[in-house]
Amino acid sequence: MITMKEIVREGHPALRMKSENVALPPSSEEKKMLEDMLEFLINSQDDEIAEKCNLRPGVGIAAPQLGINKRMMAVHFEDFDGKTYSYALINPRIVSHSVELAYLQAGEGCLSVDRPVEGFVPRPARITVKATDLEGNELKLRLRDYAAIVFQHEIDHLNGVMFYDHINKKNPFEIPDNSKAIQ
Numbered sequence: 001m002i003t004m005k006e007i008v009r010e011g012h013p014a015l016r017m018k019s020e021n022v023a024l025p026p027s028s029e030e031k032k033m034l035e036d037m038l039e040f041l042i043n044s045q046d047d048e049i050a051e052k053c054n055l056r057p058g059v060g061i062a063a064p065q066l067g068i069n070k071r072m073m074a075v076h077f078e079d080f081d082g083k084t085y086s087y088a089l090i091n092p093r094i095v096s097h098s099v100e101l102a103y104l105q106a107g108e109g110c111l112s113v114d115r116p117v118e119g120f121v122p123r124p125a126r127i128t129v130k131a132t133d134l135e136g137n138e139l140k141l142r143l144r145d146y147a148a149i150v151f152q153h154e155i156d157h158l159n160g161v162m163f164y165d166h167i168n169k170k171n172p173f174e175i176p177d178n179s180k181a182i183q
Contacts, residue, residue, distance in 0.1 A: 001036065001039065001053070002037065002061075002066070003040075003053055003054070004054060007111050009112050009113070009114060010112060010113050010114070010162075012067060014065075014067045014068065015112060015160065016160045016162075017064065017069045017160050018158075018159055019062075019063065019064055019071045020070055021070075021071050022090045024090070024132060024136065025136055026134075030090075033063070033066070033068070033072065034072050034074060037066070037072070037073070037074035038074040040055070040061060041060070041061060041074055041075070042076050042086075043055060044057045044058045045057055045059075045076065058111045059076065060074065060076075060154040061074055061111060061154070064157050064160075065111060071090065071158045072088075072089065072090055072091075073088075073155065073157070074087065079146045087131075087133065087139075087141075088133065089129075089132070090133070092151070092155055093130055093131070094127050094129055094152070095129070096127065097124035097127045098126035099178060100125040100178055100179070101122040101124060101176050101179035101180070102122070102125035102148065102149060102180050102182050103120040103123065103149075103182065104146075104149060105181045107120065107121065108149070110162070112162075113162070113163075113164075117164045117167070118172055118173075119167035120172065120173060120174070121149075121163050121164070121167055122176040123148065123149050123153075123166065124148065125145060125180060126142070126145075127142075127144075128143070129143060129151055129155070146182050149182065
């Protein structure tokens with residue numbers, strides 16, 4: 001089981017490297033790692049397990065956060081409309097995005113960042129992602145608002161980008177043009 005000990009923190013070189021595509025079909029080790037990543041997210045959201053295992057709650061995790069530069073990520077969360085997203089993805093990529101931006105009113109956090117980082121993180125409000133799931137199925141996901149933000153945060157990890165790279169350095173709480181706040 002993945003615990004917080006396995007998650008690399010800010011400053012680790014894997015967090016700033018562009019990840020390599022995973023050859024399909026994935027190896028049994030790669031599939032196991034993705035299954036473990038998804039299990040970590042589910043466990044981190046279970047109060048009893050999280051407390052017992054000292055897990056910080058997370059909605060997404062990418063392989064570079066485990067020090068592995070492969071294009072794999074997992075998400076497990078419910079959006080504000082009650083829709084559940086639970087995916088373990090291989091080679092995810094954003095194939096289109098909106099001009100309109102969105103940002104989380106409360107800001108973003110990250111399992112690899114142990115400090116509060118204040119400021120708005122503007123991202124496209126709508127994206128389309130293509131990826132392969134654990135069963136080898138090609139997926140095309142149209143995402144908006146909170147779901148789009150979560151997926152973009154994780155895909156950024158695969159490209160060596162941290163969420164705070166998007167924050168306006170001069171004015172962290174400047175509301176970007178053509179954007180909407182997500183509560």
